[in-house]
Amino acid sequence: MRTNQGMQAAVESMAGRLAAVPGVVGVALGGSRARGEHRPESDWDLGVYYRGTPDLDALRELAGPGVEVAGPGSWGPWVDGGAWLEVDGAAVDWILRDLDRVGRVWADCRAGRYEVGIQAGHPLGFWSPCYPGELALGRILADPAGELASLRTEVAEYPEPLRAALTASTWEAEFLLAGAAKGAARDDTLYVALCLSRAVGILVQALHADARRWCLNEKGAFDIAAGLPAAPTGFGPRARGLLAAPGGTREELAATVEAARALVSDTVAALRASA
Template identity: 75%
Template sequence: MAERLVTVPGVIGVLLGGSRARGEHRPESDWDLGVYYRGELDLAALRALAGPEVDVAAPGGWGPWVNGGAWLRVDGVAVDWILRDLDRVEQVWADCRAGRFEVGVQAGHPLGFWSPCYPGEVALGQVLADPTGELADLRRRTASYPSLLRESLISAAWEAEFLVGAAAKGAARADTLYVSLCLSRAVGVLVQAMFAGARRWCLNEKGALAVAETLPSAPACFGPRVRALSGAPGDTVEALTATVARARVLVAETRAALGNSSG
């Protein structure tokens, strides 16, 4: 399939991503194919390859970051085509090397799409078809985690403390939804910083906690403590206030550990 995809005008190369690329898949896991293109993509040729029963979303059709693609079934197995503008990926990679990142709103990413995911996908993926060698070259370059990005993501962990303060105000009003959202975001910010501290690419929220709790900056019982906060924050002022107090301690411990790991 990858070899056929690179015959489509505009397609530069194809990369296997997701859990299958990392060897962390289950039997039912999807096959995620990153379809890297440049300039104008021949959507008619792409749709002809997918078949008449498949809806191929044009660039931007799935949102500003996941872009577009298609969901296919091949012999009963789910295969996802995920479009990636190679020039944009290169620009994000340049930003990451300079210590810059952004977090965008994107369907399917409840804690936002963190731009370092773009080079991270290449670094952790497997090149399947690459006639020009551009994907292999980019994969080689992204294998080294940028020091300035590491510093930026660790510094950005201040937001977790800010969010806990906001959650305390919600707890005083017994606003369970607001407290839950603040604490989920706070944990997400910490996890991104923890991955960066260990010089590891964090691609999205799925499975991130299971990895984060094994990292050097994880305080004692980080995973169980996060699961307790998320699983039952409470619905009264007293219960929510106690949850926020536990979250405040966890955030402080994690930030302290990240500070000790910086440099």
């Protein structure tokens, strides 16, 4: 396997070749590598931004034999497509992103609108602010026309209307737990566990937004949220306890739901005080 410096050079060279593919506008390094939070085994995630339809044949030729390149829409409604490659033992992922769609999502975020869509690999759903957040936290590797750099300048400042909308979304966590209480009375473990997970996920998104910090996906988001300014005392261990052992009886499930309601109430109060 190459050294980190060698892989960096290889990835930058690959980005330049990707940017030359018809339809591709630019390439940005994303994920933990871009944020400096990576481990030695972390993947190299390349956001391949395109307009219209990228030349899939050219992408397949660049990927090499035996590598499947999935076109737009092949992997679901939000993660357009891409490819999984291995370069000298290191995983390199191409993730397609429709630049015009990213721009539309960014306009929605500035107006305080967002979507949460079903997407494979995202158990709490794909939250649309991830699109501009990826650029805000990423590192541009190839950008011939300067379009990625221009948009990245815009998304550098977290929009206040989005912050307000996401912090207000905690009403759903309260609603979910009202339903979970009924599920606990029926000894419906699956329903209660799903309500708990989503309720905590909503709180995590709200805490990120309150701190004006982009939340890209579920990975690592909980631990970050637990250390953010508006997180109430004990948020991390309290939420971890709820999710780790919701209970196996009606009584245990009911007690867990009540503890979750208290956590939501405390978080909502802390967010209001922070506003």
